[in-house]
Amino acid sequence: xxxxxxxxxxxxxxxxxxxxxxxxxxxxxxxxxxxxxxxxxxxxxxxxxxxxxxxxxxxxxxxxxxxxxxxxxxxxxxxxxxxxxxxxxxxxxxxxxxxxxxxxxxxxxxxxxxxxxxxxxxxxxxxxxxxxxxxxxxxxxxxxxxxxxxxxxxxxxxxxxxxxxxxxxxxxxxxxxxxxxxxxxxxxxxxxxxxxxxxxxxxxxxxxxxxxxxxxxxxxxxxxxxxxxxxxxxxxxxxxxxxxxxxxxxxxxxxxxxxxxxxxxxxxxxxxxxxxxxxxxxxxxxxxxxxxxxxxxxxxxxxxxxxxxxxxxxxxxxxxxxxxxxxxxxxxxxxxxxxxxxxxxxxxxxxxxxxxxxxxxxxxxxxxxxxxxxxxxxxxxxxxxxxxxxxxxxxxxxxxxxxxxxxxxxxxxxxxxxxxxxxxxxxxxxxxxxxxxxxxxxxxxxxxxxxxxxxxxxxxxxxxxxxxxxxxxxxxxxxxxxxxxxxxxxxxxxxxxxxxxxxxxxxxxxxxxxxxxxxxxxxxxxxxxxxxxxxxxxxxxxxxxxxxxxxxxxxxxxxxxxxxxxxxxxxxxxxxxxxxxxxxxxxxxxxxxxxxxxxxxxxxxxxxxxxxxxxxxxxxxxxxxxxxx
Numbered sequence: 298x299x300x301x302x303x304x305x306x307x308x309x310x311x312x313x314x315x316x317x318x319x320x321x322x323x324x325x326x327x328x329x330x331x332x333x334x335x336x337x338x339x340x341x342x343x344x345x346x347x348x349x350x351x352x353x354x355x356x357x358x359x360x361x362x363x364x365x366x367x368x369x370x371x372x373x374x375x376x377x378x379x380x381x382x383x384x385x386x387x388x389x390x391x392x393x394x395x396x397x398x399x400x401x402x403x404x405x406x407x408x409x410x411x412x413x414x415x416x417x418x419x420x421x422x423x424x425x426x427x428x429x430x431x432x433x434x435x436x437x438x439x440x441x442x443x444x445x446x447x448x449x450x451x452x453x454x455x456x457x458x459x460x461x462x463x464x465x466x467x468x469x470x471x472x473x474x475x476x477x478x479x480x481x482x483x484x485x486x487x488x489x490x491x492x493x494x495x496x497x498x499x500x501x502x503x504x505x506x507x508x509x510x511x512x513x514x515x516x517x518x519x520x521x522x523x524x525x526x527x528x529x530x531x532x533x534x535x536x537x538x539x540x541x542x543x544x545x546x547x548x549x550x551x552x553x554x555x556x557x558x559x560x561x562x563x564x565x566x567x568x569x570x571x572x573x574x575x576x577x578x579x580x581x582x583x584x585x586x587x588x589x590x591x592x593x594x595x596x597x598x599x600x601x602x603x604x605x606x607x608x609x610x611x612x613x614x615x616x617x618x619x620x621x622x623x624x625x626x627x628x629x630x631x632x633x634x635x636x637x638x639x640x641x642x643x644x645x646x647x648x649x650x651x652x653x654x655x656x657x658x659x660x661x662x663x664x665x666x667x668x669x670x671x672x673x674x675x676x677x678x679x680x681x682x683x684x685x686x687x688x689x690x691x692x693x694x695x696x697x698x699x700x701x702x703x704x705x706x707x708x709x710x711x712x713x714x715x716x717x718x719x720x721x722x723x724x725x726x727x728x729x730x731x732x733x734x735x736x737x738x739x740x741x742x743x744x745x746x747x748x749x750x751x752x753x754x755x756x757x758x759x760x761x762x763x764x765x766x767x768x769x770x771x772x773x774x775x776x777x778x779x780x781x782x783x784x785x786x787x788x789x790x791x792x793x794x795x796x797x798x799x800x801x802x803x804x805x806x807x808x809x810x811x812x813x814x815x816x817x818x819x820x821x822x823x824x825x826x827x828x829x830x831x832x833x834x835x836x837x838x839x840x841x842x843x844x845x846x847x848x849x850x851x852x853x854x855x856x857x858x859x860x861x862x863x864x865x866x867x868x869x870x871x872x873x874x875x876x877x878x879x880x881x882x883x884x885x886x887x888x889x890x891x892x893x894x895x896x897x898x899x900x901x902x903x904x905x906x907x908x909x910x911x912x913x914x915x916x917x918x919x920x921x922x923x924x925x926x
Contacts, residue, residue: 410442684727690840720855
């Protein structure tokens, strides 16, 4: 259902708001909140659309700060009616994945807990640990987030030791497998010694471990082992026996005492203060704890039951049906538990029960999960308190009207002007937000080998970062302004670097909008634009320590990128000496052969297999590496 988008928020048009609310039917469905430019701010579901949407606009309704800000920007409401609440939940999940509205983020993704990713989109899937859950390819699967990182790494180590899996992202050799193949740890993926279909069968077994189906996998492998023995294939049977032992050892010490060990169940509980909410979800299969997942939420985003419901909805919409347990123990009653039960049952095609245990063994299990959530909350509070103190101190030192939510740090790295690069790091609420980090290659032709200019390099980077704001400086952060606009910009250096940045910002009329400072290394002194002397601060006070963490992180990030560029340059340096071999063909050669040594060993025929390399150029390359005596 589509209506004309007005530019005035509905809160300022009471008659239009009331008329629009009356048009919304009291039926199950999904609703959309749109902003003045047509962007979807929020997607929600309800068994009674009219009542749910109306609740946002009641004066007496207590809304969180986040939702209240969203409501002030709503200029249009749209809806889709469904037959049942379960259909509404499924539709909402699909629409949120597709549109990713800004205000639909209940669970905070602070990259604290890792995931396991299996790249099913590739012919030979990779398995690796990541803290970035970015499903850019629909077929790739993520499992987690896992609380126990050490156990997760140990599990993956054991799996890669006992299952023949792809061990490297890129092949080590071009024309032969590496030592992992000879040791039986890799089936020769790099040389296609195993078909993609056969390899994916191995990876499917590994996926069962992260799905909490280890017992089922052990039964499957045991059956295969018995058949191998019947065929007198004792070597294969021994391999399968080792896999079974490794899988059994992973959960040997994680027995959970429950009366019915055959039931698969999840247990979820939370612990919260006035700001933070830490949620723990224990996955119990065949009486064993096979996974412990962790989530974070804003405690002001809803009641404990509503938060648990949202966590379960978001979690189970990302898993396969086989991973959904038949019983879910919850700490609090869920506001829409019947709807969630119906949806889960439809997904699994088997009865799923939601239980709020009050006594005996299952209640004790919920208490154990809650204790773990409390421990995580205490740790979160300690980190948050430290960051809050640092942000408050920094706001006082820099005379800021509000606490700086987003701090950006910049640094330059090079060796005597060669491979000059810059880094941009971002701290949000005092915590590194690595998903927002960015690299820059310095393009200034005056910066070259033997001639460095940190002032010009820093000016170039700041100009490139803020040039999109030159015409329309944002008035605020968030959806109403620009949530990527920093509250503080920290430059690694002294008055010279700061002066070059100030000039660029003045030319773009952004000096008033950007709070820029520099931090000198020797005495940890903070300089402000136009000031000849540093601020009167102590190097050990919390606000200065926060700037030091930003500075050190920007330096680390710049140096690591510079080393990468230097390594690439050293690989290309010899190729640049070959007449007629331009930059693009150098890249193609290295992409094909992976190293200078393999290019040197290749004959003319092998060289011509590279796209763009003809017979004459291939001969030129060969002659360069094999000069006549």
